[in-house]
Amino acid sequence: MKIKILAAFLFLCLPNSFVFSLEIPETIIKVAVLENVSNLNVESEKKFFIYDLIRGVKKNLEKQTFCQISANKKGLFVGSEEWSDLIRIVPEEDDFIIVNGKKYRDTIILKKTDQEKITVINELGLDHYLYGILPKEVSWDWPKESLKAQAVISRTFALKNLKRHESEGFHFCSKVHCQVYGGLNSEKETTNQAVDETDHEILTYRGELINSVFFANCGGQTEQVSNTWLTNIIYPYLKSVRCRFCGNEPNYFWKRLVTESEIVESLKKNRYEISLPLRSIRNAGYGRSGRAKFLKISHGAGILNIRASQFRMSLGPDRIRSTLFKEIKKVKKGFIFRGKGWGHGIGMCQDGAKGLARKGTSYKKILHFYYSGSKIEKLEY
Known part of the structure; x- marks a missing residue:
């Protein structure tokens, strides 16, 4: 089905909206x-x-x-x-x-x-799908404008990724791999209202749906795609931006003790050749935000150079919350990791959006801040 899009700049109300066509599947x-x-x-x-x-x-x-x-x-x-x-x-x-x-x-x-x-x-x-997503991705009692920002990017993400599980006979799973979905039981009035008040709104860049990725907390600065993902695709709207609006949130700092055995076993499960003992783990290259791009691990059989993002996913993204390491320290029981932020660091910082909304920033300006050069478009059925 062809759906027309009414173009609306984030900050401008144009008297004659520019209209163009974009192919989007049934919703x-x-x-x-x-x-x-x-x-x-x-x-x-x-x-x-x-x-x-x-x-x-x-x-x-x-x-x-x-x-x-x-x-x-x-x-x-x-x-x-x-x-x-x-x-x-x-x-x-x-x-x-x-x-x-x-x-x-x-x-x-x-x-x-x-x-x-x-x-x-x-x-x-x-929109019924979004009703079940928002309260799982953000808290229902957050400022209204941050909820509306989440509604727009979750809607955009859904439309952009409709083929994610196509071979399995459905569009999305209900887990973090897609967007967490809780059904009717999870719905809240405030998040439903955010969906309704942004009805049909999506984010585009030069007429295409953007890859509207998001995460919990940036630790002070978001990251460029090339420093985290294994891709040659350029996403001009996903730039590293300094964010001063998430520093008071619980997710801003984190600390974890991980034993040597846990590190080795986790990496071996992902087919990395590594053995005990572990002598050191060091940063070996940084992205623009200060996140580690690579880690150099000295172990019993030599040296392992690994992308920091792959190291994080191997050990578990809830355990190693980000690659924005402030310290990696060897101790008797293993290694202590101290870091900032929670998530991959690309796109919208949810805690930052919350902080901006508390300062009175509109959801449109929040979206423009994290997705540079993007536009809010309105689907016209």
Whole structure:
């Protein structure tokens, strides 16, 4: 479907908006909320319907009906009744479907996998999807303008990455790999309002959707793409910017003790050749923000040079919160890492957006600050 975009500069209200066309797929989102489960329970507070998407069969179920769903080589089973490998469950009117105790808007698709398991896909409109994302990505009680900024970049990210899980029969997973999605149970009035008040708004650069990446806390400065990601693609709107608005947040400083064995085991799992003992870990090159680009590890079998971002992901991004190391110190029990910020450092600093909003900055100016040269566009259906 072709959707027209009404161009609107971040700071200017033009009397005659420049209109251009951009190809964007339909905005029905399919998000996998459960993957490869053996069985599950489905219910609704009102009537609901089951459609067999292969055989074309439909069945009406009364309200508060409780269904146990399972799978075997023959197909999906609703109770003891056999269905095909693909069914859709639709609630009556504007109700919701409950899957394993969690509520989901719109419809549910159940798909039998090759392993005779079940993948549960929530099929819903884009803004309903965003309702379930925002309170998982930011706190519902943050300043309104920071919530609106998050709504715009989450909408943009979704439209930009619709093919991320295409081969698996859905658009997104419900985890950090895509955007964390909690369904109806996670929704809050403030975050829903932020989605509604930025209805149809996205970020573009020269007529294309931007890669609107974001993270928790920059530690004082965001990073350039080339210093973190293994890519030759140039993202002119993802520049390193100094951010003085996240320093009072809990995520600004961090400290971790990691044993030598934990480091070696984690790196070996990712196919790095390394062995005990570890003699030293040193920064071996810095990005513009001060983040480490490479680490040099002296170990029992020699020297390992590794990208700092790969080292972080190998040990776990919640453990090594960033590559903005202030100190890496060898101690008796292993290594102490002291650093600043939380996340990859590219794009919008969420804590920084929160700080800017507290100072009265509008969501449009927040977005312009972190995504240089970008424009807010409005989807016209």
